[in-house]
Amino acid sequence: MSSDERRSPLRVALISSSFAPHVGGVETHVAQVATALHDRGHAVEVWTVDRGMWSARAFPVPVRYLPTPLPARSLDGLFRTVWSVPRAWREWRRTYARFRPDVLSVQCFGPNGVYAAALQRAFTTPLVVSSHGETLGDDNGVYARSALLRRSLRAALAQSSAVTAPSTYVLDDLRARFGLADGVVVPNGVDLSLGTADPDAPRQGLVLAIGRLGRMKGFDLLIDAFALAALEGVRLEIIGDGPERVSLQQQIVSLGLVESVTLVGEKDATAVAQRIGDAAAVVVPSRSESFGIVALEAWRGGAALIMTSRGGATDFIRDGEDALLVDPEDTAALAATLTSVMADEPLRSRIAAAGAQRVGEYGWSRVALDYEELFTRVRSDAGP
Known part of the structure; x- marks a missing residue:
C-alpha cells in the first residue's frame, strides 16, 4: 500500500448495535473510534439501532438512529413486520445514499448487522464485521433464541471483506460456531x-x-x-x-x-x-x-x-x-x-x-489506526 493510499480520506459508516445515551463497552468503543477517525481526517457517521432514546449531547460526527425491525415468530409480529421492514429498509437505503460510505463497519452484530449486510449485497460496498463478544456474553440470550440472527451472522461473516474482534477468545467462538475462516484482533482502548x-x-x-x-x-x-x-x-x-x-x-x-x-x-x-x-x-x-x-x-x-x-x-x-x-x-x-x-x-x-x-x-488512537489500515486495505481490494 502506497503512502498516498494510506493518507487518502475514508468514508466510514460505523454501524453499531447500540449507542449513547446507552452505556456500555460497544457504545464507548464506537464513540472513541468515531472521534479518533474523524480527528485523523476521515468522514465518519455512526448508524445505530433506534431504541426510542436519543443522545442530546454534541458529538463530532453525525449519529443516525435507524429502525431495525426483524421478522417475528408470532402472527401479530408478522403483520407488524410486513409493514415495518420495507419502511425501515427504505430509511437505511436513504441513509446510505446520502453518505455513500467506502466501508460498512458493523460494530457488535445484531439487527444492525442484518441491515448492513443487506446494504452490502445491494451496493457491493465492503463489509467489515467487528464482533464484541455478543455471542458469548449476552444476558438476554438473544443468540440462543434467534435462529435468524445466528444464520445472519454466519452469512455476514462469509460475505465480509474482514472480521475483527477484541480478543482471540471471541474469534475462536466465531470459528467454532459461526464458520469464520479468518479474523484479526483489534483490541479495545482507554481514554x-x-x-x-x-x-x-x-x-x-x-x-x-x-x-x-x-x-x-x-x-x-x-x-x-x-x-x-x-x-x-x-x-x-x-x-x-x-x-x-x-x-x-x-x-x-x-x-x-x-x-x-x-x-x-x-x-x-x-x-x-x-x-x-x-x-x-x-x-x-x-x-x-x-x-x-x-x-x-x-x-x-x-x-x-x-x-x-x-x-x-x-x-x-x-x-x-x-x-x-x-x-x-x-x-x-x-x-x-x-x-x-x-x-x-x-x-x-x-x-x-x-x-x-x-x-x-492502549490509547484509542492506536485502535483507530488499526481500523484505518484495515479499512484502507478493504477499500483498495474492492477497486474503483
Missing part, C-alpha cells in the same frame, strides 16, 4: 486524555467494580467473595446500573454487608477515573468477558487489577505481573486473591505499577 494516576499515591481501603449490573458481569460472585474474605476496614463499591440492581442489593442485605458494600449507580467517565484513582484495587469478576475496558481503566488509574480468567484477558494481561487472573466462579479463590492484594501492600503496589506502565499501549 488517555483523562490522565494517568500515580500508582504509588496513597490509596483508600477501597475495592471497585464497574459495569452494567447484569448477570454476565458477575457482581454477585464478587459480593459473595468479598463476604468470605471479611476484610477489616475495606469497602467495596460497584459503579453502574442495570437489571440486577435489586437482586444485588438484596444479596448485600442478606449477607450483612450494608455498611461495607455500596451500589453507587452510574457515574460519568471523569468521575469513574477519579474514583479509580482513590481505590487500592479494581476487580473485573465477569462470567464471560471478551476484553474488558475496565481493566485498562484500572491500569490508567494506578489501581491493582484483579481480572476474570473467563474470556479474552490472556491476550493482553500478564498474570502475576500487571494483574492477577482468577476464576470468579471459584468463590474461595476470588476471596483469597482479594485478601492477598489488600493485605500485601508490596504485591498490590507492584501489580499497580506494572499496569500503569503498560496502559500507554
